[in-house]
Amino acid sequence: MTALTKLTDTYALNNGTKIPIVGFGTWQTPDGQVAYDSVLAALKAGYRHIDTAAAYGNEESVGKAIADSGVAREDLFVTTKLWNADHGYEATKKALATSLTKLGLDYVDLYLIHWPNPAPMRDHWEQLNAESWRAMEEAYADRKARAIGVSNFRAKHLDALLKTAKVVPAVNQIFLNPSDTQDEVVAYNRAHDILSEAYSPLGTGKIFGIPELKQLADRYHKTVAQVVLRWSLQHGFLPLPKSVHADRIEQNTDLFDFELSTADMQTIDGLHGVAGLAKDPDQTDF
Numbered sequence: 447m448t449a450l451t452k453l454t455d456t457y458a459l460n461n462g463t464k465i466p467i468v469g470f471g472t473w474q475t476p477d478g479q480v481a482y483d484s485v486l487a488a489l490k491a492g493y494r495h496i497d498t499a500a501a502y503g504n505e506e507s508v509g510k511a512i513a514d515s516g517v518a519r520e521d522l523f524v525t526t527k528l529w530n531a532d533h534g535y536e537a538t539k540k541a542l543a544t545s546l547t548k549l550g551l552d553y554v555d556l557y558l559i560h561w562p563n564p565a566p567m568r569d570h571w572e573q574l575n576a577e578s579w580r581a582m583e584e585a586y587a588d589r590k591a592r593a594i595g596v597s598n599f600r601a602k603h604l605d606a607l608l609k610t611a612k613v614v615p616a617v618n619q620i621f622l623n624p625s626d627t628q629d630e631v632v633a634y635n636r637a638h639d640i641l642s643e644a645y646s647p648l649g650t651g652k653i654f655g656i657p658e659l660k661q662l663a664d665r666y667h668k669t670v671a672q673v674v675l676r677w678s679l680q681h682g683f684l685p686l687p688k689s690v691h692a693d694r695i696e697q698n699t700d701l702f703d704f705e706l707s708t709a710d711m712q713t714i715d716g717l718h719g720v721a722g723l724a725k726d727p728d729q730t731d732f
């Protein structure tokens with residue numbers, strides 16, 4: 447079990463790469479000043495792990511904030527993701543090159559297949575994932591990505607990928623918060639030494655209306671966001687909270703001066719469905 451003492455503590459991925467235990471989310475953060483300011487605020491608040499994606503359309507501003515932050519590249523962990531339209535061997539190589547250019551980086555720390563089964567390619571997703579993965583394995587060998595992984599994959603998608611993969615994914619980034627603990631996927635990830643990253647750790651803002659969480663937070667003299675992020679860490683997940691407000695960005699780092707009891711962890715585990723559920727990746731319309 448990794449010690450939970452500060453934002454820059456790390457988990458070790460299955461290839462030995464170290465990854466800071468909390469990442470800063472940037473989905474729905476508009477490109478330009480907002481993305482620039484929020485990433486800069488996050489780096490100032492002490493985050494050293496930034497999560498973006500080609501599909502978020504903000505890689506350029508994220509990269510600019512990284513460049514201007516003064517934080518040394520080797521002290522940062524940057525993730526981006528392969529979008530659905532770019533599945534396949536050649537398209538993946540090109541997409542990673544484009545992301546690197548936009549980010550202004552020579553390498554990313556983690557490159558993920560964003561979704562396993564894009565709607566327009568639903569009749570041959572398995573083959574396309576295998577081809578994308580081969581391109582990602584080459585990028586990993588060429589040190590353009592320090593680790594490679596997947597997102598929104600369920601057991602069947604991982605089983606299919608592992609038929610031809612030479613490198614086991616280091617990470618599976620999934621919708622993971624008290625409202626959906628995705629027990630089956632998490633168990634699969636654990637069994638294969640794949641780290642479960644928790645996206646939408648605050649339910650994209652929906653967990654703030656849950657009375658049980660408010661009561662718990664009051665009892666610990668913490669906020670709902672802090673309790674839920676702490677819950678994620680105590681489960682061994684890697685939460686990726688997003689905010690565009692400096693005060694919340696900072697608030698979401700203050701997770702290390704309290705510990706949730708086993709009973710309170712169980713209470714939170716029991717909140718299934720209160721703030722939405724993970725999308726079925728085989729049923730998405732994108």
Ligand SMILES: NC(=O)c1ccc[n+]([C@@H]2O[C@H](COP(=O)([O-])OP(=O)(O)OC[C@H]3O[C@@H](n4cnc5c(N)ncnc54)[C@H](OP(=O)(O)O)[C@@H]3O)[C@@H](O)[C@H]2O)c1
Pocket residue numbers: 470471472473474497498560597598619620644645646647648649650651652654669671686687688689690691694695697698
């Ligand atoms: N791989 C995937 O398919 C996928 C999908 C979804 C998300 N993700 C990743 O996971 C990250 C986080 O998920 P998410 O964007 O869905 O949202 P989230 O982190 O679960 O929640 C963010 C929402 O909560 C608000 N918020 C944040 N901190 C708060 C606080 N302390 N008090 C009150 N409100 C607070 C934010 O508002 P303000 O911004 O206005 O402060 C925003 O509306 C994403 O940004 C992205 O990096 C990945």
